[in-house]
Amino acid sequence: xxxxxxxxxxxxxxxxxxxxxxxxxxxxxxxxxxxxxxxxxxxxxxxxxxxxxxxxxxxxxxxxxxxxxxxxxxxxxxxxxxxxxxxxxxxxxxxxxxxxxxxxxxxxxxxxxxxxxxxxxxxxxxxxxxxxxxxxxxxxxxxxxxxxxxxxxxxxxxxxxxxxxxxxxxxxxxxxxxxxxxxxxxxxxxxxxxxxxxxxxxxxxxxxxxxxxxxxxxxxxxxxxxxxxxxxxxxxxxxxxxxxxxxxxxxxxxxxxxxxxxxxxxxxxxxxxxxxxxxxxxxxxxxxxxxxxxxxxxxxxxxxxxxxxxxxxxxxxxxxxxxxxxxxxxxxxxxxxxxxxxxxxxxxxxxxxxxxxxxxxxxxxxxxxxxxxxxxxxxxxxxxxxxxxxxxxxxxxxxxxxxxxxxxxxxxxxxxxxxxxxxxxxxxxxxxxxxxxxxxxxxxxxxxxxxxxxxxxxxxxxxxxxxxxxxxxxxxxxxxxxxxxxxxxxxxxxxxxxxxxxxxxxxxxxxxxxxxxxxxxxxxxxxxxxxxxxxxxxxxxxxxxxxxxxxxxxxxxxxxxxxxxxxxxxxxxxxxxxxxxxxxxxxxxxxxxxxxxxxxxxxxxxxxxxxxxxxxxxxxxxxxxxxxxxxxxxxxxxxxxxxxxxxxxxxxxxxxxxxxxxxxxxxxxxxxxxxxxxxxxxxxxxxxxxxxxxxxxxxxxxxxxxxxxxxxxxxxxxxxxxxxxxxxx
Ligand code: DGJ
Numbered sequence: 226x227x228x229x230x231x232x233x234x235x236x237x238x239x240x241x242x243x244x245x246x247x248x249x250x251x252x253x254x255x256x257x258x259x260x261x262x263x264x265x266x267x268x269x270x271x272x273x274x275x276x277x278x279x280x281x282x283x284x285x286x287x288x289x290x291x292x293x294x295x296x297x298x299x300x301x302x303x304x305x306x307x308x309x310x311x312x313x314x315x316x317x318x319x320x321x322x323x324x325x326x327x328x329x330x331x332x333x334x335x336x337x338x339x340x341x342x343x344x345x346x347x348x349x350x351x352x353x354x355x356x357x358x359x360x361x362x363x364x365x366x367x368x369x370x371x372x373x374x375x376x377x378x379x380x381x382x383x384x385x386x387x388x389x390x391x392x393x394x395x396x397x398x399x400x401x402x403x404x405x406x407x408x409x410x411x412x413x414x415x416x417x418x419x420x421x422x423x424x425x426x427x428x429x430x431x432x433x434x435x436x437x438x439x440x441x442x443x444x445x446x447x448x449x450x451x452x453x454x455x456x457x458x459x460x461x462x463x464x465x466x467x468x469x470x471x472x473x474x475x476x477x478x479x480x481x482x483x484x485x486x487x488x489x490x491x492x493x494x495x496x497x498x499x500x501x502x503x504x505x506x507x508x509x510x511x512x513x514x515x516x517x518x519x520x521x522x523x524x525x526x527x528x529x530x531x532x533x534x535x536x537x538x539x540x541x542x543x544x545x546x547x548x549x550x551x552x553x554x555x556x557x558x559x560x561x562x563x564x565x566x567x568x569x570x571x572x573x574x575x576x577x578x579x580x581x582x583x584x585x586x587x588x589x590x591x592x593x594x595x596x597x598x599x600x601x602x603x604x605x606x607x608x609x610x611x612x613x614x615x616x617x618x619x620x621x622x623x624x625x626x627x628x629x630x631x632x633x634x635x636x637x638x639x640x641x642x643x644x645x646x647x648x649x650x651x652x653x654x655x656x657x658x659x660x661x662x663x664x665x666x667x668x669x670x671x672x673x674x675x676x677x678x679x680x681x682x683x684x685x686x687x688x689x690x691x692x693x694x695x696x697x698x699x700x701x702x703x704x705x706x707x708x709x710x711x712x713x714x715x716x717x718x719x720x721x722x723x724x725x726x727x728x729x730x731x732x733x734x735x736x737x738x739x740x741x742x743x744x745x746x747x748x749x750x751x752x753x754x755x756x757x758x759x760x761x762x763x764x765x766x767x768x769x770x771x772x773x774x775x776x777x778x779x780x781x782x783x784x785x786x787x788x789x790x791x792x793x794x795x796x797x798x799x800x801x802x803x804x805x806x807x808x809x810x811x812x813x814x815x816x817x818x819x820x821x822x823x824x825x826x827x828x829x830x831x832x833x834x835x836x837x838x839x840x841x842x843x844x845x846x847x848x849x850x851x852x853x854x855x856x857x858x859x860x861x862x863x864x865x866x867x868x869x870x871x872x873x874x875x876x877x878x879x880x881x882x883x884x885x886x887x888x889x890x891x892x893x894x895x896x897x898x899x900x901x902x903x904x905x906x907x908x909x910x911x912x913x914x915x916x917x918x919x920x921x922x923x924x925x926x927x928x929x930x931x932x933x934x935x936x937x938x939x940x941x942x943x944x945x946x947x948x949x950x951x952x953x954x
Pocket of ligand 1: 591636
C-alpha cells in the first residue's frame with residue numbers, strides 16, 4: 226500500500242520504496258508530521274511536538290495553548306488567522322478581506338493518477354502501483370474549498386502534489402496566490418541549492434546555507450527563464466554528491482514561478498513552490514475552480530546524485546511522452562551556426578550530402594526559411610516558405626535532403642509576431658499589449674497573445690499546414706523573448722492579471738493539439754537555448770536545446786548543472802565550429818564530440834568545410850555515438866567531478882543492468898608537472914568484472930569504484946577522454 230490511513234488518529238502516511246511522508250488532522254487543521262527516510266508508523270502523539278510559545282504566536286483554540294498556527298507544521302497554510310509565515314494560498318472574498326482558514330472535511334484514496342486538465346503532469350501507467358490521496362479542505366465561513374492531491378509511486382521516492390481551489394460560495398472570489406505545495410520541515414540545518422544563470426550560461430549551481438527569513442528563486446518573465454529554474458533542493462548538513470538527505474522541489478510549469486524557503490523564529494523551514502503570486506490573480510465565479518500546476522518533491526538519502534537519478538527516472542519515463550520517449554534519438558546537423566540566415570536550397574542539400582557521408586541521420590533547417598526572413602527583423606508569424614531561398618518549397622527541399630539519406634527537420638518560433646509581418650498588419654491586437662502604451666520589442670518581435678482562442682487556432686493551423694506540406698520528422702520549437710506589457714485585448718479589466726497564466730494554458734493547449742496530431746514528429750523545445758528548460762515543456766517535447774552556448778568548455782557547467790534535475794535524454798548537445806561563436810574559444814574536435822555525446826548528439830556547423838582529418842574524427846564520433854546512445858539515453862547518470870569545484874569535469878553512464886558503462890573526463894586548463902590522479906567510478910556492480918575497452922584488462926567493479934583508474938593526462942588545454950567498460954563476468 227502506498228497510501229495508509231489511520232482513521233482513529235486521522236493520519237495519512239504515504240510510503241514509497243525508501244521514503245515516508247505523513248500528516249494528520251489536528252482539530253481539523255492539516256498538520257504535517259514527517260518527511261524523510263521510510264518509517265513504519267507515523268504517530269502524531271510522538272511526531273507532533275506541541276508546546277506553548279509566547280503570546281506572539283496566537284492560539285486558535287483558546288483553551289489549548291499548545292496549538293498555534295504560527296508554529297504548527299502545516300500542509301497548505303493560509304494567512305490571516307494567525308500563521309504569519311508565507312502562505313500557500315490567499316483569496317480575497319466578496320467582503321474584501323483575505324481571512325480564511327482551511328479545515329479537513331474528508332478524503333479519498335484512488336488508484337493511479339489522473340491528469341490535470343489543461344496542464345502538463347506526471348502520469349502513471351498500469352502496473353505502476355501509483356496511488357493518489359485527495360484531501361478535502363474547507364473554510365466553512367466563506368465556502369472556499371481546496372482539494373490537495375498527493376500521488377506516490379512505490380518505485381519513486383517522490384510525492385507529486387497539486388491543489389484545486391474551488392469557490393463553493395455564491396459570490397465572486399479573487400485568488401491572489403495559489404501555490405502547488407508547501408512543506409514545513411522541522412529544522413533549518415540545510416543548504417539551499419538553486420540553478421541560476423543567464424542566456425548562454427544557464428543553470429549554474431549555487432549553494433548557500435539557510436538563514437532566518439525568506440530565500441527564494443523566482444521568474445517574473447512569463448517563462449521559467451534562463452535566469453532561474455523552477456527548482457531548488459535542500460541539502461542536509463554535510464550532504465555530498467553521494468551521501469546525506471536531500472529534498473528536491475520541482476515545478477511542472479513553464480511560466481513565472483516562485484519557490485523558496487522561509488526560516489522562522491523557531492528555525493523551522495517552510496519550503497514552497499508554485500505559480501509566482503507576483504502580478505497574478507484569478508477570478509473565481511461561484512462554482513468555478515482553479516487547478517495549480519504540479520510540484521514534484523523528491524527525497525534522497527543518497528545525496529544529490531540520488532535525488533538527480535530519481536528525477537531523471539521519473540521525468541524520462543513518466544513525464545516525457547510519445548514515440549520518442551523510448552526511441553534512440555537521431556544524430557542531427559543543424560544549419561544555424563553554419564549559415565545563419567544566409568542559405569539556399571543548394572547549400573542545405575550540400576550540408577545534407579556531407580552529413581550523409583559522415584553517417585548523420587537528420588538535417589534540421591533552422592531560422593530563415595519563411596516570409597522575407599533574411600535577418601531577425603521581420604516575418605515571424607508569416608509561416609509561408611520564402612521562394613527566393615527555397616524556390617521548390619519545403620517539400621522539394623525535404624525530398625532533396627531525404628534523397629541524401631537524411632530525415633528533414635524544421636525550426637519554428639510560433640508564439641511570436643514581428644511588427645514587420647503580414648500577420649501583425651492584419652491583427653495588431655493579437656499580441657500581448659496594453660492599449661495606449663509602448664509595445665516593447667525584443668529582437669524586433671512581440672509575443673502573440675496565446676490566451677486568445679483565435680490566436681491558438683491560428684498557430685495550430687499555420688504550423689499544422691507546414692507540417693502536412695512536407696515529410697518533416699523533427700521540429701525545433703523556439704521562443705526568443707520574455708513578456709512585457711502583459712495585457713490581453715480580450716480579457717476584462719478584472720481578469721487582466723490572469724493573462725500570463727492563461728497564456729501558458731493556451732500554449733499547453735496548442736502543444737497538445739499539435740504534438741498529438743503529429744505523433745511521428747520528434748519535437749525539441751528551445752528558448753534562445755535553455756530559457757524554458759522545465760518539466761512543463763518536457764511533457765510535450767521530450768528534449769530541449771540546452772543552451773545557445775555551444776562551446777564545449779562552457780557546456781561542462783551548463784550540462785552538469787542541468788543534470789541536477791533533468792535527464793540527459795532531454796538535453797540537446799551539438800559539436801560546433803571553432804573559434805566558438807559565443808565565446809571565441811578554440812577546443813579540439815575530439816573534446817567537442819566527447820562533451821556533446823553526453824546529450825542528444827548533433828553538429829551545428831558547416832559540414833562541407835571539414836578537412837579529411839576532421840572527417841575521419843567525425844566518422845569515429847558518429848560511429849561511437851551510434852554504439853553508446855542507448856546507454857547515454859537510458860543509463861543511470863553519475864556525476865564524478867564538478868566543473869564548479871575545479872579544473873576537471875567527469876561524469877558517467879551505467880546501464881540499468883550494470884552490464885556496461887561510459888565515463889567522460891575533461892581537463893579544462895593544462896598545468897605543468899601535475900599531481901597524479903585517479904578517477905573513481907560509481908554505480909558499477911562491485912562483484913562484476915569490467916573490461917576497460919581497448920585494454921583487454923578486466924577489473925572488479927569494487928576496484929574501479931574504490932581505487933579508481935589512472936586518468937589520461939593529454940598535454941593540452943581542453944583535453945578529454947572517454948572510457949568504456951563492458952562487464953565480462
Ligand atoms: C535561438 C535558438 O536558440 C538558436 O538555436 C537559433 O534557432 C536561433 N534562435 C534562430 O533564430
